[in-house]
Amino acid sequence: MSALLKIDGLNKSFGGIKATDDLSLEVAPGEIHAIIGPNGAGKTTLISQLSGMAKPDTGRILFKGRDITGQPAHKRAGLGITRSFQITSLVMELSVLDNIALSLQAREGHSFRFLKPARKVTHLREAGRALLARVGLEGKADMPTKALSHGEHRRMEVAIALGAGAELMLLDEPMAGLGFEESRDMVALLTGIKGQHTILLIEHDMDAVFALADRISVLVYGHIIATGTPEEIRANAAVQHAYLGEE
Amino acid sequence: MTRKTLLSVGFILALGILPPIFYWTGNAFWLDLATRLVILAIAATSLNLILGYGGMVSFGHAAYMGLGAYAVGIPAHHWLYGGLEAWGLATTSGLVQIPLAVAVTAIFALLTGAICLRTRGVYFIMITMAFAQMVYYLIVSIEEYGGDDGLVIDTRSELPGLDLDNPLQLFGLAWVSLVAAILIVRMVINSRFGMVIQGAKGNDERMRTLGFNTYVYRLVAYVISGAMAGYAGALLGNFTTFISPEMMDWSRSGELMFMVILGGVATTLGPVVGATVFIVLEEVLSDLTLYWHLPFGLLLIAVVLFGRGGLIGLLNGRDQ
């Protein structure tokens, strides 16, 4: 099975501190691959480099066998990589449906279309509503985005990633700040899309990670110390020492 | 139609109907004032496209009006005194001058926008200001076009079926242009392109991770806005028949910004309401005192300190 995403010897430092240290990783098509690690292990830095918001110092990133290391964020999105943000990142000024419709619009080539009102492009609006229904927000479509709760914003992030049609979804802590029930709903939501999209999941919530992930990689000080199935990771002594042992 | 739409349409219609009535009843002065108002409202509307909807705070919009005006003045000058015949630019034909105004300002917007839009925030404000000042000094340095002293447009643009020497027809053209400008901005904003521009204003990072090259979308909006302001400048040149670098001074750009903010950013009618209030205030205050900039400046400070959302915002507040 060839990897959808292959990271090869990635390095990134900020002023002498190594945020990513000779990091190599493969993500197989269709899997949910979780990355766990203590705070400051460099998880978000990794996502930023994968989505093109930050440039690695050395190393290569291959997506479907193609070197994308030097590609800007908008190009990578066009290839099929979408990220969500740890801190909710939506266009607050626009409505809920507008946000989702924009992600669908992004799939249809350029948007230098000036004549027809975007809110009257039926197929975008209908597909947007369908996506909102899928994440359980069908009733909120026409509300201003800023009126929604944090948990609903997190769901919007997932809907946008789905809307963008990402083959690879980079989800940066989708459970961050969610309450118990909201987390459970999010796990159910992600379980529902499992297999249809490849997901690289960064998450602190261990219950969620062990419930969702096909494989788990453990990141410590910018370096992957172990990769394996949830059972293997649970059993791995080095991991228990470096990470799980702290809990 | 909602009450707001009704009010908006009523306001625009009144702006088109009342001035000619004043003119026919012997108050030619009010038609003059209204013509200037309507032309400035076109420029303010174009500025609102990038400032209000796109979040690009351009402090150099007056330069586009100035360039547009000189695109009328310079061919008219050569038509009278010779030169540039080989380029076909010694002419009083509006069918040459007005497209020239639009083309020149679009190109200027493209070239400077490509640089300005690489930067954000304060850098962007200052750089747009600096490029406008560059045009100002450029015109000042060209003696043939009057330099500091400006240029008289002896013959207004000649358009088929229109006589711009007739103040009513000039006003009519300006008003129709304003309506067109409002509709164009509305169309652009509501289009897919407009959604991207508004999205990039609210969350640039998100838009880029979705696959939009926001730089290019912004640049296109910047060019559209600049070209519209250039068109307004061509009208302004025809209205004043005297143009000078002073019309590109950065305080003129500041006034355009003030109109947009005063009326309400990112609202369809805000810039028009802002321009109206600005012109009326200017008229009333300058009638009262030579030092009208003093109360005017105080008012501006007060609007910034206390008046969030502009006049349209107040209206909306009452609506809800």
Added chain:
Amino acid sequence: MDTTLLVIQALNGVQLGLLLFLVASGLTLVFGILDFVNLAHGSLYMLGAFICATLTFALGNFLWAVLVALPITAGLGFLVERFIARPLYTRDHLDHVLGTFGLILVLDTAAHLIWGPEGIAVPLPEWLDGQTNLTAEIVVPTYRLLIIGAGLAAAGGLFWLVNHTRLGMLIRAGASNRTMVSALGINIELLFGLVFALGAALAGLAGMLIAPITEANIGMGNNIIITAFVVIIVGGIGSIKGAFIAALLIGLIDTMGRAFLDDIFKIFMSNEAAETSAPAISAMLIYIIMATVLAVKPQGLFPPKVR
């Protein structure tokens, strides 16, 4: 072109550069520390010139007038901070720009009311009003040397203040991390007021120094402020070192361009073409340089460290 002219123009360029630095350093300080855009900074330059002019006549001596006018302009800066800038810190840059644009209208009109529409010439003491022989051929106005000396002294003083005093340490800390400074229990409001006052005094000083050459007049501030913007954009907003280097660069290029560009053009084009194009190009020269710098380094030549 002969060496004498070259040296004299170079001195003029340095003089312009130093004046630009005095204006730009205040702007860049205020922006770097307070994240505040003050368009009305040029009005403080103008007020410095007018106040100095009035005091020159009242006290009978230009140098005394400068000494008295400096704390007055500093005080004006303090007031501007207190009443206009402070309520706007939490707002976006658009509001800063518009609010201080309103302030320009107010201050310019106030100057018009107080000092009238005409410019005011400022007389120099006799010993400053002559010429000095640098060499047998090179003769320059004595006062221009004083401007250069005073400009360098002020720049040196500012560097010392920022790099070697407690106030300077707070300024540097504030520029890179505002919350940290306030967490140290520093009276941040007072610090901000002092920074504003310092910037105003520097701009005022520039206005006072130029007044004997150009007269104090109402438009002077609005002309220099844009060039000062170009300086801090090229230098990197927030960097005093950048402002200094960029100011000298811009001052020299602008002066030299206006003086010699037609001669340079004549080398490779007809005299007529050179004489028509040179003024236009030299008028745009500093903006072209700004555009070039930005195309290569969007953050300017010396971007301040991560904030």
